[in-house]
Amino acid sequence: MAHEIVEAPLAGKILQIHVRVGDRVAEGDTLCTLEALKMENAIVAPISGTVKEIRISPGQAIKAGEPMIVIES
Amino acid sequence: MQIFYKKKEDLYKELHQERERILKMGDPAVLEKRKKSGQLNARERLEYLFDNGEYTEIGMHIKHRTVHFGMDKAQIPAEGVITAFGRVNGRLVVAFSEDYSAMAGTFGEYHGFKETYAIQFAMDKGLPVIGMNDSAGARLQEGIDTLEAYGKLFRVQTLASGVIPQIALLLGPCLGGQAYHPVMQDFLIQTRDTGFLGIAGPAFVKTQIGEEITLEELCGWKAHAIKSGQTHIVAADDRDAIDKAKELLSFLPSNNRERPPRIQTHDPLDRSIPELDEIVPDEPFKPFDMKRVIRAVVDDGYFFEIMEHHAKNVITGFARFGGRPVGIWANQPLWAAGAIDIDAADKGARFIRFCDLFNIPIVTFVDCGGYMIGSQQEWAGILRHGAKLLFAWANATVPLISIIVRKSYAGAHYGMLDKSIGADFVFAWPTARITIVGAETAASVIFAREIRESQNPEETRAKRIQEFGELYENPYRAAERGCVDDIIMPHQTRKYINRALDLLENKFVPPGTCPWKIWKKYDNINL
Numbered sequence: 121m122a123h124e125i126v127e128a129p130l131a132g133k134i135l136q137i138h139v140r141v142g143d144r145v146a147e148g149d150t151l152c153t154l155e156a157l158k159m160e161n162a163i164v165a166p167i168s169g170t171v172k173e174i175r176i177s178p179g180q181a182i183k184a185g186e187p188m189i190v191i192e193s
Numbered sequence: 194m195q196i197f198y199k200k201k202e203d204l205y206k207e208l209h210q211e212r213e214r215i216l217k218m219g220d221p222a223v224l225e226k227r228k229k230s231g232q233l234n235a236r237e238r239l240e241y242l243f244d245n246g247e248y249t250e251i252g253m254h255i256k257h258r259t260v261h262f263g264m265d266k267a268q269i270p271a272e273g274v275i276t277a278f279g280r281v282n283g284r285l286v287v288a289f290s291e292d293y294s295a296m297a298g299t300f301g302e303y304h305g306f307k308e309t310y311a312i313q314f315a316m317d318k319g320l321p322v323i324g325m326n327d328s329a330g331a332r333l334q335e336g337i338d339t340l341e342a343y344g345k346l347f348r349v350q351t352l353a354s355g356v357i358p359q360i361a362l363l364l365g366p367c368l369g370g371q372a373y374h375p376v377m378q379d380f381l382i383q384t385r386d387t388g389f390l391g392i393a394g395p396a397f398v399k400t401q402i403g404e405e406i407t408l409e410e411l412c413g414w415k416a417h418a419i420k421s422g423q424t425h426i427v428a429a430d431d432r433d434a435i436d437k438a439k440e441l442l443s444f445l446p447s448n449n450r451e452r453p454p455r456i457q458t459h460d461p462l463d464r465s466i467p468e469l470d471e472i473v474p475d476e477p478f479k480p481f482d483m484k485r486v487i488r489a490v491v492d493d494g495y496f497f498e499i500m501e502h503h504a505k506n507v508i509t510g511f512a513r514f515g516g517r518p519v520g521i522w523a524n525q526p527l528w529a530a531g532a533i534d535i536d537a538a539d540k541g542a543r544f545i546r547f548c549d550l551f552n553i554p555i556v557t558f559v560d561c562g563g564y565m566i567g568s569q570q571e572w573a574g575i576l577r578h579g580a581k582l583l584f585a586w587a588n589a590t591v592p593l594i595s596i597i598v599r600k601s602y603a604g605a606h607y608g609m610l611d612k613s614i615g616a617d618f619v620f621a622w623p624t625a626r627i628t629i630v631g632a633e634t635a636a637s638v639i640f641a642r643e644i645r646e647s648q649n650p651e652e653t654r655a656k657r658i659q660e661f662g663e664l665y666e667n668p669y670r671a672a673e674r675g676c677v678d679d680i681i682m683p684h685q686t687r688k689y690i691n692r693a694l695d696l697l698e699n700k701f702v703p704p705g706t707c708p709w710k711i712w713k714k715y716d717n718i719n720l
Contacts, residue, residue, distance in 0.1 A: 129529050131567065156529070157529070158477070159526065160478050160479055161527070161528070161530060162480065
């Protein structure tokens with residue numbers, strides 16, 4: 121079992137979360153959308169696995185490097 | 194007294210035995226362990242590198258001269274590093290391969306001498322050099338002799354930098370000051386489970402600063418391919434690493450006096466690419482995958498990416514147009530909006546300078562809102578790092594072509610390559626937005642007072658943004674000033690790049706004869 125913590129690549133605002141805890145995701149699937157630098161950045165799953173934890177909510181401001189979603193493979 | 198002369202047959206036998214001893218390499222237990230783990234040994238690696246497994250070894254009999262700590266009795270076949278030359282896909286290449294079975298491949302005076310000699314030889318003869326690193330580190334028994342040998346190696350490889358391509362394979366450990374050796378070369382290819390690079394290993398880190406960390410975490414591929422940006426290419430194992438070195442070599446000339454090798458291609462030079470007309474979203478805040486653009490326009494969709502895992506907001510790599518190798522520099526809007534941050538600037542500047550040193554034309558694909566801002570980047574020195582890109586472009590003498598796909602704002606306009614900093618050709622898609630700053634920012638500055646004093650500030654603001662955007666957020670203002678040579682349909686991109694490269698064929702500037710540069714040692718780039 122490996123955990124992968126998906127961190128915010130840059131500071132911004134969470135627009136939308138596309139997954140729920142327990143969802144199966146494949147590598148490259150969009151997990152959430154982060155608005156930053158006037159761009160809607162799609163944050164994708166770095167590995168295939170199950171969404172273990174979601175630490176963000178829509179509308180939330182987030183700093184670069186903050187953990188957002190945990191995936192367990 | 195009668196003098197006894199050895200017979201020829203005994204001399205030949207002696208040579209045969211001596212060669213056998215050296216070719217058998219070092220500790221059989223180490224060799225066996227390596228074999229079981231699936232790693233190649235130092236000689237197998239050279240055989241895998243060179244055509245038909247054939248290479249000419251130089252300096253196989255070289256031996257250390259230390260007597261302290263029992264070293265006078267130490268047998269270290271080939272002094273722990275095999276130096277050789279041979280052909281790689283028909284081209285002559287110099288290589289050296291550290292032998293972990295021979296006193297753990299430790300680096301001493303004559304081990305260092307062999308590596309230094311190989312690089313000097315390669316530089317004198319104008320041949321690429323490939324170094325295979327697999328060593329437990331400095332041979333401490335040799336004291337100052339080991340210490341000085343490093344300095345000599347660093348000096349020679351620095352003198353050879355920019356004369357011949359230098360590729361480092363990290364197939365085993367390379368820790369301590371020795372790790373500067375591969376880092377100072379042009380490209381570093383690291384194996385996933387066996388290659389380790391670091392200024393100090395975990396034990397030293399623990400005793401000196403109290404940090405507890407594993408070797409994998411501190412020095413493994415993720416540490417350098419993702420975080421530090423010192424590893425350019427990650428390989429699954431020894432064979433994969435050597436294959437990737439050969440692939441990389443296929444894009445490079447043997448030295449800075451040659452052009453990179455052009456190959457035949459059946460991909461039509463004027464191939465139309467209709468799907469590119471659809472790729473840029475109508476909304477400027479929606480990202481798209483720039484790698485799709487790159488793969489669509491280059492020969493046969495073949496793109497050899499460099500530093501794929503580090504600073505993913507920008508893309509660097511090699512491809513071909515009409516069979517000619519080119520360097521690609523692009524933004525990746527899918528990652529951090531394709532902005533240029535510190536890591537991105539470093540990644541791009543060194544790549545641009547490498548291409549320029551070795552006569553490789555550069556093509557850029559631009560969608561960049563600017564350099565990254567904010568306290569973290571400001572205090573870490575985004576300006577001095579971003580400046581490296583400007584130095585790199587202003588100095589470049591190779592053909593430079595820029596394709597502006599979408600945003601080209603502010604400092605990023607030069608950082609991604611434009612006419613004012615040195616581009617030969619700039620083509621913009623109709624989706625391009627080339628201006629000093631985005632409309633929202635511009636309107637809020639120019640019309641700050643008007644907006645503030647307006648009956649309906651939001652409406653005034655929106656109106657002014659619209660107005661500025663319509664005037665400036667397009668490719669036409671730049672084209673009116675000649676900053677854009679033409680506005681082209683996306684599907685015509687490949688044709689325009691190929692034509693431009695044809696026209697620029699004779700831009701080639703022999704080293705030291707660049708007409709617009711006066712004599713100087715070098716410029717004071719913001720390192």
